[in-house]
Amino acid sequence: MSAVAAKPAAGGAMNPTAMAVGVVMTLILLGVCYAVSPGLGLMTLIGVIIGGVLIGFGTHFVPVGGAPAAMGQAPGIATGVAMLAAGAGLAGLFGGAWAAEQGMVIAVVTGGVGGGLMMAITCMMVNFIYVFGMGIPSASGKVANDPITGDSQAEYKSQGTEGHGLPFISFIGGVIGGALGGAGGTLIYIQLLTLYEEMLPGVMNVPATQAAQVMPIAVSAAGMFAVGLFLVNAVLTAYNITGTIEGPHDPKFSRWPRSVVASAVASALCGLVAVLIVVPF
Amino acid sequence: MSVKVEVIEGGIPHNTILAAGLVSTLVCLYLTYLNVILSTPTNSVTLFSFFGGLAVVAALIWGSHTIKVLCSYGIGTGVPSAGMIAFGSGVIAMLLATRFGMLAPVVALVLAAVIGFVLGYVSNNILNMKIPAMVQALTEMAIVGALTLMGFAALITGGFTFKGLTTGSISMMGLTLPSYQQSFLGGCLIAVAFLLGAIAIQHPFNACLGPGWKQDRMLMLTAECGFLSMIVAAIMSFALINTLSALIALIVAIIGWIYTYSQYMEMSKRDAASWLDSKPIPDVEGH
Numbered sequence: 001m002s003a004v005a006a007k008p009a010a011g012g013a014m015n016p017t018a019m020a021v022g023v024v025m026t027l028i029l030l031g032v033c034y035a036v037s038p039g040l041g042l043m044t045l046i047g048v049i050i051g052g053v054l055i056g057f058g059t060h061f062v063p064v065g066g067a068p069a070a071m072g073q074a075p076g077i078a079t080g081v082a083m084l085a086a087g088a089g090l091a092g093l094f095g096g097a098w099a100a101e102q103g104m105v106i107a108v109v110t111g112g113v114g115g116g117l118m119m120a121i122t123c124m125m126v127n128f129i130y131v132f133g134m135g136i137p138s139a140s141g142k143v144a145n146d147p148i149t150g151d152s153q154a155e156y157k158s159q160g161t162e163g164h165g166l167p168f169i170s171f172i173g174g175v176i177g178g179a180l181g182g183a184g185g186t187l188i189y190i191q192l193l194t195l196y197e198e199m200l201p202g203v204m205n206v207p208a209t210q211a212a213q214v215m216p217i218a219v220s221a222a223g224m225f226a227v228g229l230f231l232v233n234a235v236l237t238a239y240n241i242t243g244t245i246e247g248p249h250d251p252k253f254s255r256w257p258r259s260v261v262a263s264a265v266a267s268a269l270c271g272l273v274a275v276l277i278v279v280p281f
Numbered sequence: 282m283s284v285k286v287e288v289i290e291g292g293i294p295h296n297t298i299l300a301a302g303l304v305s306t307l308v309c310l311y312l313t314y315l316n317v318i319l320s321t322p323t324n325s326v327t328l329f330s331f332f333g334g335l336a337v338v339a340a341l342i343w344g345s346h347t348i349k350v351l352c353s354y355g356i357g358t359g360v361p362s363a364g365m366i367a368f369g370s371g372v373i374a375m376l377l378a379t380r381f382g383m384l385a386p387v388v389a390l391v392l393a394a395v396i397g398f399v400l401g402y403v404s405n406n407i408l409n410m411k412i413p414a415m416v417q418a419l420t421e422m423a424i425v426g427a428l429t430l431m432g433f434a435a436l437i438t439g440g441f442t443f444k445g446l447t448t449g450s451i452s453m454m455g456l457t458l459p460s461y462q463q464s465f466l467g468g469c470l471i472a473v474a475f476l477l478g479a480i481a482i483q484h485p486f487n488a489c490l491g492p493g494w495k496q497d498r499m500l501m502l503t504a505e506c507g508f509l510s511m512i513v514a515a516i517m518s519f520a521l522i523n524t525l526s527a528l529i530a531l532i533v534a535i536i537g538w539i540y541t542y543s544q545y546m547e548m549s550k551r552d553a554a555s556w557l558d559s560k561p562i563p564d565v566e567g568h
Contacts, residue, residue, distance in 0.1 A: 018406035025399070066359075082362035204447065213460075216467035217447050224372055224471055231369030232400065235362045240408045242357035262403045269399050270373045273392065277377045 014258060022261040029268040033275055040195055041275045045268065047191035051184040052233045052267025056259040058180025059085040059237040062119065063170035063247045068162070072136050075163040075170055075246050077126050085181055085234035091118035092182015093189055093226060100190060107190050108183050115182020119174040123166055130165040138165030143249050148172060163246070173247030185230050188267075192222035192274055199278035225274040232270060233263045292496030295350055299421065302343025303390075306428050309336035310386045313435040317383075317442075325439075327522035331530035333435030334514065337478065338507035338537070340432060344425035345485045345503040346496075351418035352486060356410070360490070363422065364483025368475055370396045370419075371426020376466075378427065379434070379443040386441065389427040397423030425482065433474035436511065436530060437518040438465045446471075449521055463521070470517055477513055481506035498548040505545050508538035 033045045065076025095114020099107040139156035141163030196218035201211040240259040312332040319326045378389035401416030435441045449463035461467040489499040511534035519527040
């Protein structure tokens with residue numbers, strides 16, 4: 001196919017048939033999980049799917065600028081979607097993992113705060129560098145007025161660019177996205193950790209008196225699965241956004257339903273595999 | 282976007298690399314199983330662990346060419362994301378597959394193919410990417426991720442079964458006690474293996490892409506990255522397998538790295554318009 005004949009970028013079009021197939025596939029995977037491990041296994045898988053969807057949805061809030069942002073020609077943080085999502089989510093995950101013993105609610109909230117904090121610091125330092133280092137003001141190219149503060153943007157936007165710096169709405173979007181991603185990552189980790197602590201001693205034939213010794217395996221396996229699931233969801237979201245996004249005010253933000261279905265399917269499949277590892281057979 | 286931006290053709294066709302990579306990875310992985318066959322209850326053999334490292338290099342060479350096939354289409358997310366999804370989906374398949382004992386590599390292959398296929402369907406249809414190579418590329422990359430991690434596991438622990446990866450032994454005052462923390466999974470060495478592989482798979486195409494792309498140069502860089510990762514993994518293996526086996530793996534890795542590095546430098550000089558050796562530390566006189 002030549003460049004002329006090709007259709008423009010993936011675009012915002014939804015594919016209803018594929019979306020329906022995705023939802024059905026998620027339900028089938030949940031059914032398979034119910035068949036092999038009703039109760040704890042199913043609860044874990046539901047938690048993993050919710051976590052995955054939170055990651056996929058949250059990433060759409062993060063202002064991603066990519067290479068154009070590094071040259072001050074587009075708003076956002078100057079790196080790719082996958083790297084930012086992984087950064088925010090893993091920062092949250094590490095924060096949440098410390099609080100794992102305090103119960104699920106506290107751990108998930110801690111994870112969200114960790115991810116949001118990481119994005120807040122990143123956004124602030126990015127703006128410091130843009131404003132004081134590169135000498136450019138923050139202006140959005142996608143909207144005339146900032147949806148929160150109402151400040152007009154067009155006067156500050158340089159000609160030939162799509163805007164630059166991190167406007168207020170992008171900053172807020174980044175913090176919300178980081179919080180959702182961190183909370184999602186922590187939820188996946190906590191769910192899998194609970195499952196593994198319960199089931200691994202039986203699978204590995206460890207006597208009940210020495211069950212605590214399996215703890216390193218449970219933590220490590222849950223952590224690896226959480227990282228794996230996180231990267232899969234982050235990259236799928238990156239494929240959905242294709243390139244750059246300014247934040248919740250960007251027209252590309254309306255693509256989020258596709259990402260939610262995609263994350264649900266991917267998390268259900270990977271989560272089922274993660275549950276199967278402790279199913280005795 | 283479904284525009285193929287790179288027009289460079291030639292070199293070995295992708296399917297040949299696919300077949301060669303798959304076969305040599307599986308053969309190398311099964312050669313590490315000689316450890317289990319030759320072991321007796323009193324004497325555990327780990328001499329063949331280094332074949333795990335060679336499996337890693339073979340799988341990475343195949344995987345980096347798959348990334349080239351996928352990323353020749355403008356996917357708009359950067360090349361590293363392909364390496365991340367390869368290992369993200371691969372680690373999940375690999376960990377479950379280790380429970381199947383001797384069948385582990387084959388189960389990892391099938392399971393990773395299923396996960397990769399579904400992820401490819403999701404990207405192409407639900408996310409509307411519409412890239413012709415997407416489904417096949419994501420399937421291949423999940424397999425590469427799973428088999429690479431299994432190769433690292435075999436290199437570091439001498440085996441690829443769930444028991445071998447989770448149970449180590451610790452010597453204390455002359456006694457040998459079983460320990461779960463002293464293991465590939467319990468000590469979280471798998472996290473290091475994960476990133477060693479993920480960086481080695483995405484770097485070569487990221488470094489070599491552009492109008493001057495040459496297949497042999499990129500694949501040689503992949504082999505170099507693979508052996509470099511193998512050196513690190515071989516050093517980690519001193520903790521879990523006996524010194525002689527770890528030393529063999531380290532020597533194989535260092536020899537492989539020196540050879541591929543010098544070959545890569547030769548190819549870089551061959552493809553460069555001109556060449557000036559600027560010396561890492563210039564000799565400055567009169568200061």
